[in-house]
Amino acid sequence: MAPLLELRGMTKRFPGVLANDHIDLTLEPGEIHALLGENGAGKTTLMNILYGLYHPDEGEILVRGNPVKINNSAEAIALGIGMVHQHFMLIPPFTVAENVMLGAETLQKGVFLDRASVSKRIRQISGEYNLQVDPGAYVKNLSVGAQQRVEIMKILYRLSDILILDEPTAVLTPQEVQDLFKVIRGLAERDVSIIFISHKLKEVMEIADRITVLRNGRTIGTTRPAETNPAALARMMVGREVILTVDKKPATPTEPVLQVENLQVLDDRKQLAVDGVSFEVHAGEILGIAGVQGNGQTELVEALTGLRAIAGGHTRILGKETTRATPRQILETGVAHVPEDRQRDGLVLSYPIADNLVLNSYYLPPFASGVMMHERAILATAADLVHQFDVRTPSTQALASTLSGGNQQKVIVAREFSRPIKLLIASQPTRGLDVGSIEYIHQRVVDKRDQNCAVLLVSPELDEIMSLSDRIAVMYRGKIMDIVQANQVTREQLGLLMAGVKERMKDEK
Amino acid sequence: MAAIAQVKSQPVTFSRQRILGAFYTFVGLAMLYLFTGDTKPDQLATLGMNTIRSVQLIKLPDIIVPVQPVVWTLGALVVILGVWQLVRGFRRTGLLMGAVSFLFLVSFLVWAARGTSFSLIGILSASLQLATPILLGALSGILCERAGVVNIAIEGIMLSAAFTSVLFANVTGNIFVGLAAALGIGAILAAWHAVLSIQFKVNQIISGTVINIFATGFTNFLNQRIFYVTTDLNTQVTFPTISQLVPDLGKIPILGPLFFDQGPIVWTSLVLLVVIQIALFNTRWGLRTRAVGEHPRAADTLGINVFRARYINVILGGIVAGLGGAYFTLGSVGRFDKLMTNGRGFIALAAMIFGNWTPTGAFASSLLFGFADALQVKLQILINQVNIPSEFLLMLPYIVTMVALAGVVGRVTPPAADGEAYEKQ
């Protein structure tokens, strides 16, 4: 029997980058097929081609044995292909039913939306696949896990039998990941085929029937979990031995640099995002804040750096009260902030690299005296930093937009680390970076710690937290569940905390 | 329109309560001072409830109001509200602001009419009429912005439509051709804006400005080249009002002047209001439009053609704005004057924002702005009673717009993708 789906020789070029290089892939009915690769390997590009969002430069797609051309998403949907994107494609002010029926609306009297029958069908599918989706709820009020279920519902509603999931576990607690796996296995039993894109080895080993590894846009190989192991997969993904942990000496923490006391912070919707959080970070240690994204970490970091007002509680840096401080005042106290979204918050892409390197110190000597800026000093410092931190660019006058993600992050790191800092707040510092850059940044963070800097690391990647942190605090729904020593805690214990389960307390269901 | 400013959200604003309270108290005291000062004790104000036509059927009693007691009471009431707000604070600040404004307004009108009369029914009728171009402009804005395209060219479209309608009506001798021309030029100019902003991804504010500058240019240019030379082509051409067609309807008290002394464009705008409100939230077109304005990429992944949806909506918006432009001439004075729209297109945008991008909200706001306009006209008549120079009265609609906008932005949310060009990767 012909495979359900076959991709032959898929090739896609972008200016300067060969994203997909003659990739082959097959998919059987009812199969869970993982597409594994690090950030930048070409996985999402390939799936975007399949879903009609990109046009391939070369290659063939065969669905159920027939060659097809997929020019847009409507055609993909018509062929039975559905995709759940990494960033959800849901419309927050709409209800679940409206999101599900968008593009495939049923009409009453030919003109009016038939919400009732759509809701009925949703409830039906919900029961059949055990999805627990409430058609009348507004999407903006749903949790991340619930939103993901709505995305899956959208696809099932359209009777798709090829389901593409792009990094679905990035935003889930370990418990929610297991729930998702249950749903996926249920779907596979009903002959729905699933392409599971991920860069997480262990998950892929757990859920997939077959695994295809991509690296630099090429297929490296296809295997089965029984025939391989994480180390081998990692080697396929990166092409060399990968050191999965960072080499570091034990910490010798000294005086507290950051003190947070009963902190309360509201989010954009005026809800309590940080709910009475207290902790300390000492000089010479790394405190990692673990937790699935969306549990208040973003708001916490914004509050600590002065970008968001604090509704209650206190923060102190080096003994000074900073609860009402402006971002500039906090920076001047000796705080460095590597932001979550480097392109949006950390850089001005239309500025030259040199200007980006003095983005928060342009007004200080030697870059300025009074109101006048000194261009020569800025350029000299920029050249120095670019060399020190190995930023690949032909000139410091090149615009920041010309840099790759890894090099952009290096610019931010160069800028922040070269200031006289006592506290480093790093939020998702290696998001979207290739392994080489990740290793580099991890090493620099540990170096800073060894120079007696206090480091607050916020990351949803548990591996990163566990390998870098000396102590780990887990955030869940705006509260710190517990603060533990990194070398005394297991992954499973952290997972439970991340899901809101305190040790030795049974979860009442 | 997306506001770039990051207004740092302050914790519970105790000081804001104080400031508002102090302000309202001040307003109340000002009312007492200003409006009681030169009022003679026995003066009465007559608020007319009849028009020439309606009086033929029934003469309703005019509302006669003793000025001093009313002004004193209202002023005192506002002072009380102000002090309460200062000390205790109201929960529904919007409601309070509305209440204070209303009391101030009533007091002001009563005072302005002391010893004389003015037509209350007239000002209400004029409010609906003057609200019409603003409503149509706001509906046009809603059609565009709900789909994610900011359209500040409404002013230019209305101006162009006003001009074209008179020209074509007089050249062909048929008022409906004039109307069609207005709708047509609306569609064309909107299409121009759409192509620039959707296809060429020009900043939507800039492309709207292009249309506005062009409209000013070409209407003034052709006005001088054609209308000044052949003045017949600028002869007055208007639609009759309902009561002119069916005189008996105009005689109904209150309803007559309010609704039947209006022309067909006013009625059409009310119909459009209802149709668009229902369609936007209950039809497939409405759902897709709103999706494209909130999260175009999501709509795209579900197979909806974002570009086509935006084009259609912008052009529809242009047609509605064209109707709004026709109001100025065919629905009102009948002939074209330079720059006759006078900023109404921008006020319409404010009405749209103030109404939270819904047709019903826009209706309420445009009534407010229409009232400000009507008030300003009426006050010119009472100008001797009201010692405000006429030029300041003319500023009233614009000041009201700024105040309304300042009060409400930040508490209303535009469609999430409003103003952003959609890029297919």
Add this chain to the structure above:
Amino acid sequence: MTNSVPVEESKKNATPPRLSVWRAILNTLAVPVLALFSALVLSAFFILISDPVILNAYKNFFTDPGHALALSWQVIANAYGSLFTGALGDPATMANALRVYFATGETKDLLVAFWPLSESLVTSTPYIFGGLAVALGFRCGLFNIGAEGQIFIGAIVAAFVGYSVPGLPWIIHMPLTFLAGAVGGAVWGGIAGFLKARTGAHEVINTMMLNYIAFRLADYLVNGPMKRGGAAGNIPISRDILDSATFPAFFPDPIRFHMGFFVALLIAVLVYVFLWKTTLGFEIRTVGANPRAARYAGISVNRNFVLAMALSGALAAMAGAGEVMGVNHNFAAAFSPGYGFDSIALALMGGSHPLGVVLSALLFGTLRSGATKMQSIASVPIDIISIVQAFVIMFIAAPAIIRWIYRLKAEGGVQVILARGWGG
């Protein structure tokens, strides 16, 4: 590293340095120049369709195409010809006048012959200020559509200070008057900036409203408290400003070329230094380039909105003050023929850079000055300028159109790598 390769690749294709400077200049000039040219061509259409003689000729197009086309060409040539001579002067007349001057020392002909050129410079002066105003706003991400109203305010305040403070020496009164006008505009623009910072209200609507309020205010003042009265009766015009508050002209009548032009150039230089060499300017530009990153870097976005709008208002007001002090010497109703709105086109055409603005201002000043002549000779209403402007803005804002029409290649050089949207 996959991603650093493209940068190396493009270096291979780099053109030799000398050639690339020329290419850079041509590249930068090509679009604006062609934009203007295309705009003039499109606007010619309007001249033609509103001319009854032409319309008549085209009625018989199929029987006598030659006549229609020849007539069209004639009308256009006449119109744009008078635009040119009105803008710069008739070369023959100028040559003649020079000859007379060198022969006899007689300056009268010289003055008349060079009057168009000087008028163009005079008209450019407020454009320089207005263009700088809008450009500075753009640099902060703000659209100052209220330049027109700010010009009025600047003019009113300057006129008032100009005629009501006697007894001061010129060296004090003149800058005082000019700065007073600027401060007035700073306040007017600052209101919109403040509202944006405090409430988030969009500056387009607010500055537009402030325009209308400014016009009415001007009406009121010039018909009331500031009215000259006396022999002038009810004419809405203010008293003349004192000589100690004027920008002196350098040449005798009818040449009106005045000091304001040099003041404008000086201000342009100051704006350049401000934006690119000072910390305040850096902050304003950063807020415009990426407001979130600006906040992150400790810059106060709200404070810069207010500052930028105030400075923008001040610059626009200088246009008004300059006109009062250098040209009219008083304030009258209906005083500004749309300088504020023209400035939008200027700023865009000049790439929001002071040098570009000055060049565009000279160009537009020339155009407008010529258009006045075109209006009297070829009876083409001056509003044609607005039509030209609209097209210019469109072509500059969407350069793809020009490139497509004239088959220009897109800019070469280093390829931009977008870090988002690709790869998995």
